[in-house]
Amino acid sequence: MTAAHTLAAESVTLAYGDRTVIEGLDLSIAPGRITSIVGANGCGKSTLLRALARLLSPAGGQIVLDGASVHARPSKEVARVLGLLPQSPVAPEGIAVADLVGRGRHPHQRMLARWSAQDYAVVADALDATGISELADRSVDELSGGQRQRVWIAMALAQQTDILLLDEPTTFLDVAHQVEVLDLLTDLSGSRGTTIVMVLHDLNLAARYSDELVAMKDGRVHAVGAPEEIVTAELVQEVFGLANQITVDPVSGKPMVTPIGRHHVR
Numbered sequence: 001m002t003a004a005h006t007l008a009a010e011s012v013t014l015a016y017g018d019r020t021v022i023e024g025l026d027l028s029i030a031p032g033r034i035t036s037i038v039g040a041n042g043c044g045k046s047t048l049l050r051a052l053a054r055l056l057s058p059a060g061g062q063i064v065l066d067g068a069s070v071h072a073r074p075s076k077e078v079a080r081v082l083g084l085l086p087q088s089p090v091a092p093e094g095i096a097v098a099d100l101v102g103r104g105r106h107p108h109q110r111m112l113a114r115w116s117a118q119d120y121a122v123v124a125d126a127l128d129a130t131g132i133s134e135l136a137d138r139s140v141d142e143l144s145g146g147q148r149q150r151v152w153i154a155m156a157l158a159q160q161t162d163i164l165l166l167d168e169p170t171t172f173l174d175v176a177h178q179v180e181v182l183d184l185l186t187d188l189s190g191s192r193g194t195t196i197v198m199v200l201h202d203l204n205l206a207a208r209y210s211d212e213l214v215a216m217k218d219g220r221v222h223a224v225g226a227p228e229e230i231v232t233a234e235l236v237q238e239v240f241g242l243a244n245q246i247t248v249d250p251v252s253g254k255p256m257v258t259p260i261g262r263h264h265v266r
């Protein structure tokens, strides 16, 4: 198991120019657990994740990693502890899959140092874990959306950070690959004690795979807790403005949300 790093937002205000998106937000991430952030489009999930990953400086408050502000620490040092898969990552044109995944090793390498046997092994493992070993030499440009998403996940894995932040890691993936990726992240959390924080749109998968859910609304934390504690029809109505019914997921025993549209009222 890895040493448990602590990550928290303390009274954080996040803004783009003079437009404040998040104000005075407090959140402690549970070390070694899986936390999913859910909420309607535009409520500030990606903004919060980018701040946690040190990519966005708070206009107020601070992001604290192991007791010190992340923005006061060198980026390479932070990158060895904390990795981010952004919502819409852009690959350099023409880059090969293995090379992009290999970039995940940068925080571990000294300048101009040669690749170590360990670097190669970690990249091979990441390609294998995400089922893309056979794509290693292909250009990222020519892959399908789902294949490309798995390349980014492999890159995040190759970084081998103790904290992994992922913004909608299951986008573009078919349902089988969604489950595969979430199983993989669960393995990581279980075997290495990796702290996972992700934004997920599928509430049912979020409830199934997360130890903690953070439900956001309009830039605030509306509710936080274990899925079985916080997922109720009222919460889903409040957070998404969606009529719904909650039952028990027959496979996981976790709460399961069935949306009620205008055409299927019984």
Ligand SMILES: Nc1ncnc2c1ncn2[C@@H]1O[C@H](COP(=O)(O)OP(=O)(O)O)[C@@H](O)[C@H]1O
Residues within 6 Å of the ligand: 016, 019, 021, 039, 040, 041, 042, 043, 044, 045, 046, 047, 048
């Ligand atoms: N780079 C940006 N510049 C200005 N406004 C932004 C930027 N990124 C996001 N926003 C705004 O901040 C709000 C929250 O966005 P975001 O965090 O991406 O939401 P979510 O990930 O929950 O869909 C939205 O109103 C969005 O328009």
Ligand SMILES: [Mg+2]
Residues within 6 Å of the ligand: 045, 046, 047, 087, 167, 199
């Ligand atoms: Mg987003």
